[in-house]
Amino acid sequence: MNDERYAVSLPGLKLKNPFMPSSGAFYYGLDHMDDFDLNKLGALVLKTTTLAPRTGNPQPWIVNTKAGILNSVGLANPGIAAVKADFLPELAAKLPDLPKMLSISGATVDEFVQLAKIIDKLPAINAIELNLSCPNVDEGGCAFGVTESGIHSVVSAVRAVTTKAIYAKLSPNVTDIKPLAVTAENAGADGLTMVNTLVGMSLDLQSRSARLYRGKGGLSGEALHPLAVELIWEAASAVHIPIIGVGGVSSIDDALELMMAGASAVQVGVMNSIDKLCLPKLIDALPAALDKYHFDKVSDVTNALRALPENEHDWQTIKKEQS
Known part of the structure; x- marks a missing residue:
């Protein structure tokens, strides 16, 4: 799919289509090369990597719930030196x-900085995604991504040491996403x-x-989707930088919903473990979906959500158009 109708241009990433796996879904990509031609993807997102190798938490790493899956992998990865070499x-x-x-992720701002300095010299990597959900040991264990100060400290420090595009991955575990999104933008996130x-x-x-070693885990899957839609919509109204949407995508309509709320591209996580051909199926479904919903090109979907109704009359008008 090389048609310009499906292309998305983001800082550091020129995508032939808006689809990519979320971090961790494809590990480092090599294990999935026999599943389908990965060149069909818009981009490949590699697993969250830390400065030193991490063995992760004791098993089980994943448990199924009726609302989705809980994971407690603990950022298991071989470390940046092994990723670079192997x-x-x-x-x-x-x-x-x-x-x-x-x-990338770190327990301190300095760890993020050291990682960014290494990656800045790697031509194989086009952009850096900052996993800000790791506990900040310098601030008593609170995740970087749930405070403005935490986000600003990481993003601004990484911005100072790399010319590569930076994407700040925000947490849904907050009261108000807008000031956090604005902070990331002001600190230098692309x-x-x-x-x-x-x-x-x-x-x-x-x-x-x-059922998990640390008790708590990260919930992902379809239950996350409506929340992701709302948070993306909130953030998109407050920032001027592009958003990559992720959360509970299991169909082409789910993906377009994230984009209509404000995302320019879409990552898919859990569904890859259910159907290893999930992403190529979404890519193949894109042309018909654009036709069905009367979009000339995929970039037209982004921010296509009309203004919310101000009164009951507006709401009734919308409902008539839907029927």
Whole structure:
């Protein structure tokens, strides 16, 4: 799919279509090359990587709930040195034209900075996604992404050491997303990724214990979708930088809904574990969906949500148009 009708141009990322896996969904990409031609994707997002290797939390890492899945992987990854040596050369050789974004996380601002300095010198990586949900050890364990000061400290520090495009991945576990989105923009982010997982728990009645090692985990899946739509809509009204939407996408309509709310591109996570061909199916479904909803090109979907009704008369008019 190389038609300009489906292309999306974002800072650091020229996408042939708006679809990409979310961080962690495809690990570092190489394990999924036999599933389908990854060049079909708009971009490849690589797993969240830390400065040093991490073994992650004790198993199980994932438990199923009726609302979605809870994960407590604990950012297990081989560390940036191994990613640089063992994954990126092969990715660059086999997928030279596919845009790539690497997600990073750290427990301190300095760890983010050290990672960004390394990545700045890696031509195989086009953009950096900042996973801001890691606890900030310098501030008592509160996640960077839930305070304006935490977001500003990471984004501004990374901005100072790299020329690559920066996407701040925001948390839904907040009261008001707007000031956090604005803070990320003002600190130098080129775009936002929205949203990360919700915090949730699942309990075992028989053993009277939590089903995950740390009790809490990140909830993702279809239950996250309506929340992602609302938060993207809120943030899009407050910032002037593009948003990559993520959260509970299981159909082409779900993806377009995130875009109508304000996203310019879409990441897909959980559905890849249910159907390994989920992303190519979404890409193939895009032309017919644009025709069905009367969009000339995919970029027209972004921010296409009409103003919310101001009164009952406006609401009744909208309902008549829908019927």
